[in-house]
Amino acid sequence: MDLxxxxxxILITGASSGIGLAxxxxxxxxxxxxxLCARDVQRLRSATEELAAVTDVVTAACDVTDRSSVDDFVDSAVDRLGGLDGVVCNAGRSLMRTLDETSDEEIRDEFDLKIFGAxxxxxxxxxxxAKSDAGSIVVVNAILSRQPELRLxxxxAARAGLLNLSRSLAGDLAVDGIRVNSVLLGLVDxxxxxxxxxxxxxxxxxDEWSAEIAHDRGIALGRFGTADELAFPVTTLLSPRNSYMTGAALDVGGGVHRYA
Known part of the structure; x- marks a missing residue:
């Protein structure tokens, strides 16, 4: 199928590894x-070197929590590519701490990365x-946004805020013909x-170690997902063939969800 x-x-944040790179x-x-951007531009360029032989690739260091850094990167991307048709907001991490183990500064940093990072x-x-005939944004989020865990x-909480924000953006940006959808990931290798x-x-x-964790977490498929398995739904959501889909949250977690 031609997508x-x-x-x-297409602009991707957090592109030096994992889902962004895939x-x-x-x-x-x-x-x-x-x-493509990441905090470590040398690592990014090393990871994406082979892509430059296939297509046009713009790479840059960028701190997504710093608005001026983001503005500079986006301006450079638009200038060098002649515009934008899609964005993947992928930069992120998980803070594996209980509430009592988390400092106020860490809490602020986590919300800053999840909310302002997108x-x-x-x-x-x-x-x-808005100038594209198929403008699309995909926010890489997590099932945690609907199904919290004490150790995370x-x-x-930050991902729940991001999911809510993404839905608001879908309504706000629709006037410009820009679609906004989320991919909610589970445990990914x-x-x-x-x-x-x-x-x-x-x-x-x-494999054995992760399978045990998958069993403990109630993942129906009994294993972690892979970056490639997440890259496919992200890519299809960017496709103009998905032109009537916005404000949606696609669950890609191997059956780990417990919500209705």
Missing amino acids: QLDGRR TARLLAEEGARLA LNVVRAARPAL AITA TGQWQRRFVESGSPADF
Whole structure:
């Protein structure tokens, strides 16, 4: 199926690894032109070097919580690509702490990253997206936004705020013909989980260790997801073929959800 993404200009935050990088690779296969950012630009360029042989790629260091940094990156992307058709708000992390273990500063930082990390990008990209005939924003969020866990209490609260904000943005940006949708991920095999595996000192291999966690968390498919499995729904939501879908939240968590 042709997703009609050939030549489309897509900006992705947090693109140096995990879901951001997997999405960039899939979009490149579809012929999209890319603007990619991460905090560590050298790591980003190393990870995406092969994409430059396939399509146009703009890379830059960017702190998504800093509005001036975001403005500079988006302006550069629009200038070099000649506009924007899509944005993937992917920059983020999880803070595995209970409420009692989390400082006020960490709480503020978590809300700053989740809320302003997306809002700064959307504000900066909106004028360019409004000029596209298929402007689309995909916010990479988590099932935690609907289903909090005590060990991820602040991250869950911040993600719930982001989900609410994303729905508001869908209504607000519709006047400009810009669609806004969310992908809610469950447990995904990314660098964070690989680090936790190493820190655990488990004698099992990663597959066995992660399968046990998946069982404890009630994941119906009995395993973690992969970045590639998340990249596909992100990419399809950007497609002009999804032109009547906005304000939606797509659950991609292997059956871990417990909400109706």
